[in-house]
Structure formats: structure tokens, C-alpha cells
Amino acid sequence: MSSQAAHPALMIPGPIEFDDAVLQSMAHYSESHVGPGFVATFGDTLAMLRKLFQTTNPASQPFVINGSGTLGWDMVAVNLVEPGENALVLSTGYFGDGFADCLTAYGANVTKITGPVGSRPQPDEIEKALKEKKYKIITATHVDTSTGVLFDLKSLTDVVKRVSPDTLIIADGVCSVACEEIKFDEWGLDGVVTAGQKAIGCPTGLSISMFSGRAIDVVKNRKTEPATYFASMKRWIPIMQNYEAKKPSYFSTPSPQLIHALNTAVSQILARPLSERFQRHIEVSNKVKKAVADLGLKVVAGKPEDQAHAMTAIYLPDAVSIPDVLPKLLNKGIIFAGGLHKEIGTKYIRFGHMGPSAMDPNRKDVDNAIEALRASLAESGYKA
Amino acid sequence: MSSQAAHPALMIPGPIEFDDAVLQSMAHYSESHVGPGFVATFGDTLAMLRKLFQTTNPASQPFVINGSGTLGWDMVAVNLVEPGENALVLSTGYFGDGFADCLTAYGANVTKITGPVGSRPQPDEIEKALKEKKYKIITATHVDTSTGVLFDLKSLTDVVKRVSPDTLIIADGVCSVACEEIKFDEWGLDGVVTAGQKAIGCPTGLSISMFSGRAIDVVKNRKTEPATYFASMKRWIPIMQNYEAKKPSYFSTPSPQLIHALNTAVSQILARPLSERFQRHIEVSNKVKKAVADLGLKVVAGKPEDQAHAMTAIYLPDAVSIPDVLPKLLNKGIIFAGGLHKEIGTKYIRFGHMGPSAMDPNRKDVDNAIEALRASLAESGYKA
Numbered sequence: 001m002s003s004q005a006a007h008p009a010l011m012i013p014g015p016i017e018f019d020d021a022v023l024q025s026m027a028h029y030s031e032s033h034v035g036p037g038f039v040a041t042f043g044d045t046l047a048m049l050r051k052l053f054q055t056t057n058p059a060s061q062p063f064v065i066n067g068s069g070t071l072g073w074d075m076v077a078v079n080l081v082e083p084g085e086n087a088l089v090l091s092t093g094y095f096g097d098g099f100a101d102c103l104t105a106y107g108a109n110v111t112k113i114t115g116p117v118g119s120r121p122q123p124d125e126i127e128k129a130l131k132e133k134k135y136k137i138i139t140a141t142h143v144d145t146s147t148g149v150l151f152d153l154k155s156l157t158d159v160v161k162r163v164s165p166d167t168l169i170i171a172d173g174v175c176s177v178a179c180e181e182i183k184f185d186e187w188g189l190d191g192v193v194t195a196g197q198k199a200i201g202c203p204t205g206l207s208i209s210m211f212s213g214r215a216i217d218v219v220k221n222r223k224t225e226p227a228t229y230f231a232s233m234k235r236w237i238p239i240m241q242n243y244e245a246k247k248p249s250y251f252s253t254p255s256p257q258l259i260h261a262l263n264t265a266v267s268q269i270l271a272r273p274l275s276e277r278f279q280r281h282i283e284v285s286n287k288v289k290k291a292v293a294d295l296g297l298k299v300v301a302g303k304p305e306d307q308a309h310a311m312t313a314i315y316l317p318d319a320v321s322i323p324d325v326l327p328k329l330l331n332k333g334i335i336f337a338g339g340l341h342k343e344i345g346t347k348y349i350r351f352g353h354m355g356p357s358a359m360d361p362n363r364k365d366v367d368n369a370i371e372a373l374r375a376s377l378a379e380s381g382y383k384a
Numbered sequence: 385m386s387s388q389a390a391h392p393a394l395m396i397p398g399p400i401e402f403d404d405a406v407l408q409s410m411a412h413y414s415e416s417h418v419g420p421g422f423v424a425t426f427g428d429t430l431a432m433l434r435k436l437f438q439t440t441n442p443a444s445q446p447f448v449i450n451g452s453g454t455l456g457w458d459m460v461a462v463n464l465v466e467p468g469e470n471a472l473v474l475s476t477g478y479f480g481d482g483f484a485d486c487l488t489a490y491g492a493n494v495t496k497i498t499g500p501v502g503s504r505p506q507p508d509e510i511e512k513a514l515k516e517k518k519y520k521i522i523t524a525t526h527v528d529t530s531t532g533v534l535f536d537l538k539s540l541t542d543v544v545k546r547v548s549p550d551t552l553i554i555a556d557g558v559c560s561v562a563c564e565e566i567k568f569d570e571w572g573l574d575g576v577v578t579a580g581q582k583a584i585g586c587p588t589g590l591s592i593s594m595f596s597g598r599a600i601d602v603v604k605n606r607k608t609e610p611a612t613y614f615a616s617m618k619r620w621i622p623i624m625q626n627y628e629a630k631k632p633s634y635f636s637t638p639s640p641q642l643i644h645a646l647n648t649a650v651s652q653i654l655a656r657p658l659s660e661r662f663q664r665h666i667e668v669s670n671k672v673k674k675a676v677a678d679l680g681l682k683v684v685a686g687k688p689e690d691q692a693h694a695m696t697a698i699y700l701p702d703a704v705s706i707p708d709v710l711p712k713l714l715n716k717g718i719i720f721a722g723g724l725h726k727e728i729g730t731k732y733i734r735f736g737h738m739g740p741s742a743m744d745p746n747r748k749d750v751d752n753a754i755e756a757l758r759a760s761l762a763e764s765g766y767k768a
Contacts, residue, residue: 030391
């Protein structure tokens with residue numbers, strides 16, 4: 001923490017606390033976006049993303065574009081679906097609903113299956129829907145940041161491969177890439193869209209995604225031209241391929257500073273086995289869930305198998321409100337987020353425990369946050 | 385330069401050399417995108433942009449969104465023009481052509497007037513075109529980074545207001561905001577789209593724009609919903625208004641680090657009168673143009689009134705090639721850019737002289753670049 005000014009620990013489910021070396025990379029001196037130094041950095045970063053997403057298929061295509069997680073939805077909606085085609089959206093909260101809204105904005109014919117609050121659509125419902133209609137794509141939010149509900153992507157891909165193998169399978173991995181297991185090739189995913197500022201640990205400003213060769217073929221063989229310019233995968237594909245081949249190329253200026261920071265963050269991640277990283281997030285999550293239970297509180301994601309490992313959405317006791325508890329936490333140097341779900345928004349808080357706060361043994365962020373929550377509730381008169 | 389590692393001076397027309405304090409802001413510790421500290425920083429930044437664009441009309445609306453200059457085109461194309469409506473594009477190079485391609489991608493019916501290489505469409509041609517058809521918008525690239533041609537925006541707005549007052553007037557200000565005079569209100573502009581990494585002096589990653597109340601009304605009164613999500617002005621308007629009013633708000637996560645850097649960069653700009661800044665860029669430009677003439681070389685923008693003040697595109701002598709001269713310049717610690725125009729791309733180089741390199745009296749970047757160009761050409765056997 002040496003180079004960062006003293007500040008409260010940001011324990012929301014993204015942006016997260018960033019490592020010093022990543023922040024230092026943000027201050028990199030200015031480089032040309034087409035100069036050999038930066039081209040090599042960007043190319044290496046794209047190659048490393050293949051490892052992070054666990055894909056060795058050369059047809060898979062990574063994209064890193066100035067933007068945010070939301071832009072990944074636009075890329076999916078405008079490039080993979082043509083107006084009037086069917087999209088099946090599995091929603092477990094605010095972000096699943098947002099993905100559906102985005103697809104609708106581009107003219108997709110959207111069917112949405114929403115799980116009960118704190119749960120997810122079940123395989124039999126999904127199978128039934130897939131048998132009723134031919135869907136171009138199916139989307140699932142791997143972890144919905146509004147609820148902390150984890151989607152079982154492996155089971156989902158099993159169902160889709162069996163019942164509707166032509167349907168492209170897209171995961172919103174904004175709150176899951178680099179903290180939850182994602183086996184892109186083995187599970188047969190066609191797209192995972194994410195951003196830097198959650199478990200990857202790179203400041204906000206990048207849309208990061210991986211698409212399968214099958215998805216890229218869909219982009220190349222469209223019947224209509226996609227109505228976009230900045231989000232056009234067809235325009236970006238040669239640029240990404242050139243950078244990865246260490247050749248200068250131009251469509252729209254990338255950010256050398258953000259790419260340097262991403263390079264540093266992903267290098268740190270890949271310096272250790274991914275399996276160890278996922279296991280560590282599970283252990284930290286177990287500690288948090290146990291502390292929540294010991295406090296007599298409930299997690300929004302009710303069943304253990306539906307619970308994300310890098311964040312926890314926690315119902316407050318009836319007598320304690322968000323405007324009461326968040327300032328008390330801040331007084332103890334901890335920032336949590338309020339609720340973000342239309343039905344239960346005022347009743348719960350969100351605690352992010354991912355990236356450096358979970359991985360760095362020198363950081364006591366998670367223990368401090370648990371203790372601050374306990375103390376803040378006690379100050380409010382709550383007894384476990 | 386204390387905190388930046390030794391590096392060659394980046395004298396391309398963007399990204400430019402950044403000030404130390406701006407780069408340090410890029411390494412700001414992590415903050416919540418909806419926390420009071422960051423909300424205040426973002427709100428102040430939006431308010432300062434009004435001054436930078438010289439607009440005091442409260443109906444004017446600034447936008448700062450993760451992206452790049454290109455995204456500004458998308459915002460114009462998808463929000464201000466409905467499919468099938470007419471757009472008149474005035475092109476002075478690669479970026480004018482790009483704006484036309486972007487408008488076409490979204491379904492606009494585009495008419496393009498292209499100036500001869502190194503010049504610009506003239507008022508009589510523009511007047512003639514405006515009388516032939518009703519145009520929803522007219523666009524001009526204030527400075528086309530591919531050619532260094534400056535558009536006379538004031539004369540353009542005079543013609544449009546007289547001949548077709550309902551037509552929205554949009555300027556691509558990527559290579560002009562903060563180095564060329566732009567009087568948003570006085571000239572009656574309806575939109576200026578730009579990015580951070582040129583004369584504003586903030587690392588790449590932000591789309592920065594200002595739209596008039598008239599343009600915002602067009603957005604609000606569309607007949608059809610715009611086919612976009614991330615680039616939807618209707619979705620961003622309340623977010624920008626809330627941040628400026630210092631109220632937390634969420635649509636898609638902004639980048640606290642980039643916004644801090646933008647805040648620092650714009651604060652530095654506004655610490656001195658804008659008129660002084662524009663005058664300084666003119667003086668530096670005059671010095672560069674004189675040095676080019678003294679070397680017996682020609683500027684791509686032939687007439688002085690067509691020449692940008694923050695960059696110069698320079699025709700190389702016949703016997704000197706780009707692959708010959710750029711490495712020689714790099715050996716002397718100077719980075720120039722190659723050509724970027726379909727007709728003359730291999731015949732010229734581009735020299736950016738804006739932002740800190742033009743304004744900071746402690747920097748000798750421009751003098752060093754002129755001297756390095758002279759020496760490099762001499763090494764290639766060229767005699768002025």
C-alpha cells in the first residue's frame with residue numbers, strides 16, 4: 001500500500017482495491033498507440049487473456065476496447081443477433097434485466113426467464129424454453145452483482161448443447177472472470193464479456209471479452225450489416241489480430257495506460273495457478289458467509305450452490321437501515337455498497353471480497369470489513 | 385518530468401506528452417463510482433468542461449463516457465439522426481471519411497463533400513448542397529488529424545444559420561478542443577465531440593462531448609428509439625445531470641482514475657485564460673511552419689488559413705521515405721507519426737505540437753523536434 005494515500009478500503013463488488021503496481025502502470029509515460037513498445041504490450045495482454053479465460057482454441061478471439069462492462073452487452077446485441085432474431089435471457093437480478101434491455105434496444109426478440117429473488121432459473125425451465133422456440137443466443141449473468149447469485153454455467157451449457165446446440169451461449173462475466181472458474185473451451189462457451197475493475201483488478205475503462213470461433217463466424221456471415229461503428233466486432237477483429245501478432249494497426253485509439261495496467265494485473269494473476277486463485281476466493285467467501293450466519297443475518301442468495309464467491313449480498317436486520325449502517329462502516333474505514341435490486345434494494349448491503357483484498361496475504365481488508373460490520377450493527381443496537 | 389521514466393518525446397498528433405500531475409492522477413487510489421468524493425470530482429469536471437467549450441447556456445449538456453473519440457461519432461449518428469434522414473458530411477481527410485462511414489452504418493442518408501487533399505470544402509459548395517436537400521445534421525472535422533487541415537467553423541455556422549437554420553451543426557473536435565478557439569454558444573454549435581488524449585492532455589479512454597439544448601431536444605423528441613444502449617444519450621443525460629448536481633447515479637461504471645486525470649488536465653488549462661492558450665498554440669505553430677519552409681518542405685494544408693495550429697502534416701522530400709526518417713528521429717528521442725490519408729499516406733509525416741509540449745516553458749519538445757527533423761533529413765542526404 002506504500003504508494004497509495006491512506007484511504008478507506010473499497011469493499012464494494014467493483015471497482016475493487018487495486019494493487020500498487022497496477023496503479024503505477026496507470027501512470028505510464030505516453031506512448032504511441034502504434035509504436036512497437038505499446039504494440040508488444042497490447043499483444044502480450046491479449047495472449048494472456050486466452051489463459052485467463054482457459055481457451056487454447058486459436059479460433060477464439062479476445063477483444064479489449066475502451067469502454068466498460070456495459071459495452072460488452074452492446075457488442076453481443078449488435079453483432080451476434082440480427083434484428084428480429086430470438087434471444088433467451090436468464091436473469092438473476094439487475095444486470096440480467098439490463099442485458100435484456102440492451103438486446104431489446106438493438107431489435108432482438110427477447111424472452112426473459114427470471115429466477116425468484118436470490119435464486120436462478122432452473123435447468124428444466126431453460127430446457128422447456130429452448131424446446132419452444134429457436135434461439136440465436138442464450139445469455140446468463142455468471143454472477144449478478146446486484147444479488148450475488150452465481151449461475152451454474154457448466155450445467156447451463158450441458159442443457160443448451162443437448163437441446164439446442166446451434167444456440168450461442170453468452171455469459172456476462174463482469175463479476176466472475178478471475179474469481180470464479182470459467183472453462184471457455186471445455187464448457188463450449190461462445191462469449192464471455194467482462195470489465196477490468198472487478199476481480200481482474202484493473203481500473204475501470206475497458207470492455208474485455210472472449211468470443212468463440214463459432215461466434216466470430218456468425219459475425220462474418222451476417223445477412224445484414226450491424227448498425228454500429230464503435231462496437232462493430234467486424235471492424236475490431238483485424239485490429240485485435242494485428243496487435244496480437246505485434247503489428248501496428250488502427251481503428252480507434254486504445255489507451256496505453258489502461259492496457260499497461262491490465263497487462264500488470266493479468267500478469268500478477270497468471271503468476272500463480274488459476275485453480276489456487278479460485279480456491280482462495282472460495283475460502284474467503286466461506287469465511288464471510290460464516291461470519292454473516294454467526295451474526296444471525298441472511299445472504300440474498302439463499303442456497304449455498306447459488307452463492308457467488310467474490311461478493312456477498314447481505315440482508316440487514318429489520319431495525320437497521322442502509323443510511324444508518326454505511327456511514328458507521330465508513331467511520332471504521334470500510335466502504336460497502338447499498339442494494340441494487342428493484343424489489344429488495346433498501347433491505348440489503350453488498351460486500352465485495354475479490355482480487356487483492358482476497359488474494360494478498362498482507363491485506364486484512366476482509367477481516368477488517370467483517371469486524372467493522374459486526375461493530376456497526378452493534379452500535380445500531382442489533383444483537384446477533 | 386520528474387516522475388516519468390526517461391522516454392522519447394511523443395510528438396505525434398495524439399496521444400501527446402502528458403503532464404506529470406495528470407499521470408499521477410491516473411494512479412489515484414480506488415474510489416466508489418457513486419461515493420461522495422468521486423461524485424464531486426466528476427461533477428466539478430463536467431462544470432469545467434462548460435468553460436472549456438465556452439458555453440454558459442444551462443441547456444448545453446456535457447458528456448464524459450468511457451470510450452474514445454470514435455464513440456462521439458456513434459453518439460451523434462445513433463442519437464441525433466434517425467434511419468433514412470439526411471446528413472451532410474464535410475470531409476478534409478481520413479477522419480471526415482470515418483464520420484461519414486459511421487453515420488452510414490447507423491442508417492443515415494449521407495452526402496459527403498470532400499475538399500481537395502490539403503484543402504477544405506468551400507462555403508459556396510456547402511451553401512449549394514444545403515439548398516438542394518433538407519439535412520438533419522451537417523458535420524465538419526474541425527482539424528482532421530490525417531491532414532492537419534483546419535476547418536473555419538465560424539464561417540460554416542454563418543452559412544448554415546442563413547441557409548438551413550434547422551440543421552444541427554456538429555464538429556469533430558478531437559484534434560481541436562483546447563488548442564483551437566471554439567465558441568460553442570456564440571457560433572451556435574449543436575455538438576462538439578472530442579477525446580482526452582490530444583490537446584486536453586488526459587490519457588486515452590474518454591469520449592468527451594458537448595451538445596446544445598437544441599440537440600438534446602432532438603434526442604428527447606425522436607420518432608423512433610435509438611438502436612443502442614451504451615451510446616444512448618437518453619440513458620446518459622440523467623446520469624451526467626446527477627453527477628454535475630453532485631448526486632450519485634448509475635448507468636454504466638465511469639472510470640474514477642480517468643476522470644481524476646481529466647479533472648487535473650482541465651484544471652491546469654483553465655488556470656490561465658483560454659485566449660492565451662490559443663495564442664500560444666498559434667505562435668508555436670508559426671515557428672513550426674517557418675522551420676518547415678526554411679527546410680524547403682511543404683505543409684499538406686497548403687494555404688495558411690487552412691492550417692491547424694496544433695499539428696503539422698509535412699510532405700517529405702522525394703528522396704526520403706517514412707521508413708527512413710522515423711527511425712532517425714527516434715534515435716534523436718523524437719516520435720513523429722507517418723501519413724494517414726489514402727491518396728498521400730506514404731509521402732508525409734505528422735508532427736503534433738500541442739498541450740504541455742506547446743504550453744510548458746520548461747519543455748523543449750518542439751525545438752528538439754524541429755532540430756531532430758533537420759538533422760534526420762540531413763543524414764538522409766537531403767539539402768534544404
